[in-house]
Amino acid sequence: MTALSDVSSHAVASARWRISEVAFWVLALACAFLFPSRYLIMTDIVRLGLFALSLDLILGYAGIVSLGHAAFFGVGAYSAGLLALHGVINEPVIALIAAGLVAAVLGFLTSFLVIRGVDLTRLMVTLGIALLLEALAERFSDITGGTDGLQGIEMQPILGLFAFDMFGKTGLFYSLIVLFILFLLARRIVHSPFGLSLRAIRNNPLRAAAIGIPVNRRLIAVYTLAAFYAGIAGALFTQTTALASLDVFAFERSADLMLLLVIGGTGYLYGGLIGAVVFKMLQELFQSITPQYWLFWIGLVLVVMVMVGRARIHRWVLFVPNLIIRQFAGRKAVVAIPERDAS
Amino acid sequence: MASVLTNLFDGVAYGMLLFVLACGLAVTLGLMNFINLAHGAFAMAGGYVCAVLVNNSGWPFFAALPLAFVASAAIGVVLERTLYRHLYVRSHLDQVLFSIGLVFMSVAAVDYMMGSSRVFIKLPAALEGQIDLFGVGIGRYRLMIIVICGLLTVALQLILAKTRFGSRLRAAVDDPRAAIGLGINVPQVFAFTFAFGCGLAGLGGALSAEILGLDPYFPLKFMIYFLIVVTVGGSSSITGPFLASLLLGIADVAGKYYVPKMGPFVIYTVMIVILIWRPNGLFGRTAAR
Secondary structure: OOOOOOOHHHHHHHOOOOOOHHHHHHHHHHHHHHHHHHOOOOHHHHHHHHHHHHHHHHHHOOOOOOOOHHHHHEEEHHHHHHHHOOOOOOHHHHHHHHHHEEEEEEEEHHHHHHOOOOOOHHHHHHHHHHHHHHHHHHHHHHOOOOOOOOOOOOOOOOOOOEEOOOOHHHHHHHHHHHHHHHHHHHHHHOOHHHHHHHHHHHHOOHHHOOOOOOHHHHHHHHHHHHHHHHHHHHHHHHHHOOOOOHHHHHHHHHHHHHHHHHHOOOOOOHHHHHHHHHHHHHHHHHHHHHHOOOHHHHHHHHHHHHHOOHHHHHHHHHHHHHHHHHHHHOOOOOOOOOOOOOO | HHHHHHHHHHHHHHHHHHHHHHHHHHHHHHHHOOOOHHHHHHHHHHHHHHHHHHHHHHHHHHHHHHHHHHHHHHHHHHHHHHHHHHHHHOHHHHHHHHHHHHHHHHHHHHHHHHHHOOOOOOOOHHHEEEEEOOOOOHHHHHHHHHHHHHHHHHHHHHHHOOOOHHHHHHHHHHOOHHHOOOOOOOHHHHHHHHHHHHHHHHHHHHOOOOOOOOOOOOHHHHHHHHHHHHHHHHOOOOOHHHHHOOOOHHHHHHHHHHHHHHHHHHHHHHHHHHHHOOOOOOOOOOOOO
16 A cells, blocks of 8 residues: 555545546446437446445445345335335335335344344345245235236336436436436445445454444444445336336346446445446347357356456456556556455 | 144155255355355256156166266266365355356256256156055155155264264364364365265255256255255254254245245245344354354
């Protein structure tokens, strides 16, 4: 690290916006304008990115390995769908927040189960909660529509001004704005003292507790926050596709999410967003080669990534950009990834 | 009354089957502290080997069962030596990702080779139908499962407790470093145990084709069941997972029979409650270190 001796000035320095970050968002906005025929897939990527951001908050910053993050996504999706279907809240933005809050409440309640025990227990409990919700949604099919899903959701215009169009233009810009706002919030949070204490907990819970960090309270808080984010992602899914079916709870959704976050890299917020882009492109590629067996190649990517080592792959990918930065800026690049997960 | 006993019998058979399927996982997960979500893939491999041998090559069912064991064990030992052993020291996240990747690959590969529909194994006539015992209907196939799995359980317990290999394994698990210091070839012991566990899973897969159903999504569908057996049962002995699988089997059969609408709801709730109550399993000292 640099010669910054005290923690606070270092934290402030790392919280500053970098040129590369600004470039990332300008690029994202440019894509929205440049490829008008690709609105739907771009919306999908934005949604996935937000979902992955949520997982990054608990996996990358708090070190909780979760296999059931789809639970909150599903709850958000069904909440938004039911709110719109029964005309409880017609305004999409308010419905979005309401759906996020419902997921957050569930996250808060289940967080007490998750903070207990070791990695394995956490895996089982998160997985169990997602399966439980899926079983519940199937059981109460008169409310959820069962395997057919919620039918006939009609979305009202956003803020009463912007109607959803069939090309998905409104949907994309809507999702992008939501993602950006929530990203700003997450960025603020992870660079705050609260975020720093989370990292301390991830690196060593015992030591963190010894220096006076209330470990359990912090974990509950971040888990609730992540559930809120995932609920919003799910609600966006329902609002932009006018669809909510049982597969929002599916195990594959949680597993894919973990994969894409790992592709992008954990613990620096952009990992989920970059991972979503790469994952979606990989998925498109594999599906165009073998429509039925693309799962095999996704699995292979996972196995190879783990065998080669995630940190090493990220170093390889960043080798060329770093070289360029070094040549032109004459300094050592700082785009390294602070990789260290729960062990 | 008779239906209660029949259900109990079915539940016991189901539980015993789960035990054979999952006890290999108890070793990798509980003892070696490796989160292996791909355990069901080995079971599926055994099931399909048996199905191909019996249905296509005309082997007798009982001759195909040992081969299912051998085939899965062989796949297990190859994967252990080439891939798994590098991951013992890695983080749990890596292990989870790796084994999910393996599950995805196995699902798609079996789908590609065998088709996506459910596969049935042709059973010999002697195993079909029921026998009536004091008014209680007992399925012959389930009776066979109980006999085979019961014998296996006893054999496992004896191997672990009485043989030299068993004491080596227990030593290697208790403290790998000290075991190496005593001249025990720990990697070899682990590899052998892993392969044996995979073989048992393969055998279980072959036996379960009739009861659980065998299709490419088998590893995903039953992953949670195997994990429940190990986490609820703990792993300090073979008895913990055994009792847990019996409990799970009976609860699942009874739940499906008496409250069919609640479906798998009962099982998941019970699992979560038990894990909250005793995070290290009902019978175990530690489910994971």
